[in-house]
Amino acid sequence: HREGLMESVLYADHVLKGVTIPEARIRAWYDEHRDELKSPERRRTSQILVGSLEEAAALRQRWVTGEAFAELAKAASRDPVSAAQGGDLGWITAAETPPEFAAVLSLPAGAVTMPIRSQLGWHLIQVTEIEPAAAESFAQAHDRIRERLFEEEKRARRAEWVRRLREVTPVTVDQRAIERFVASLERSGAAPPAHPVAPVHP
Template sequence: MKKFLLAATSTALLAGALALPAVAQNVAIVNGKPVPKTRLDALEAQIKAQAARTGQPVPPDVEKQLREELIAREIFMQEAQRRGIEGTSEYRDMLELARQSVMINALFADYQKKNAVTDAEAKAEYDRIVGSRTPAAGAKEFKARHILVEKEDEAKAIIAQLKKGGKFEDIAKKQSKDPGSGAQGGDLGWANPSGYVPEFAQALGKLGKGQMTDAPVKSQFGWHVIRVDDVREAKAPEVPPFEQVKPQVVQQLQQQKLAKFQEELRAKAKVE
């Protein structure tokens, strides 16, 4: 009897030991059907690759989230199969579209892998962007205020009121139709004239510090009364260091390369 018990125990332990690897290979078993861990590994690899491309962090509990996602997918798949959805023409059409999407995404991933953006390319693009933001020699910035009204007569009346000693800020708060600057007494802050509509920019460029338009300025928004509070030499905007924005620059160049690749394929294709 003792030998029999020992043999039975040994058999049970051996069976358990053999079963462990099978369990470890599965994320879960749903209604008797195993969900292989290879699916989890593949999905996790996709998430990490996408995070690397976009410079976004991977959630710390990503494996747990993906496990729940795979279990849910298996449950829904089993129900779809039970209902015979695989045999419908709608399913087959959708499956073909999905197959094409997977194949195309794989093509694009392969292209990007073999045509990766180099550090030199990323740095050159960064320098180009910084250079394009550097103002031209002698460029000016204006700290201006304006009052926007609907009719020319209103603007003329405001100019007359200001010439008699009316306070620009108070009139702007009461009468300006510009929701952004009106509440701030018409203050537009510092800006290069090129940032405004042409009519406004042209009038602004003719004014010096402390000067106001003698006549209303018409634009697509209405009639403006403009005053310049100050003028200074244009300054280049502050730009973050290269290493800080490198992931975004690389991503932008990747998109540009991929777009060019797509255009070249489309141009070479014979479409009848």
């Protein structure tokens, strides 16, 4: 246990201390991976859910002749939650779209699918809005990139630290200061951050 505490102290002091990611490095990563940092296309959809193909086809025909989809949803849909909102289901991406509803991904805004069958019944889905895919700005991606680079830097430093521990040349440390620090941790019941590290074998 005492040896593990000492290893953790060494790890925190020699590996994690002073890890910072310069803004220039964050910007460089963003510029290099700009094509990967795109928010996907999103589509806002509404639905009418009914019990039979005939009913769905009749409602779609009423929409074709000019009746508002939202009003038809309020009057006829069996989904009470979306019906109260005029059929609105909110925004979805291609990754979030169930396979049986894939037709909505190729429709223009305002269009309505042909009747689609699911375990719940028969659906008519209208695409009400389309938000195109767009690249994330540097400000939007900044914190996520910094965290990614921070983790990469920690892994690299840990690997280098373990490599040095295995070399013949001993690591020069203030042994007396470490002993005092570990003793104070044991008295208080606290412990430094735990990290899986290689045993210290001078």
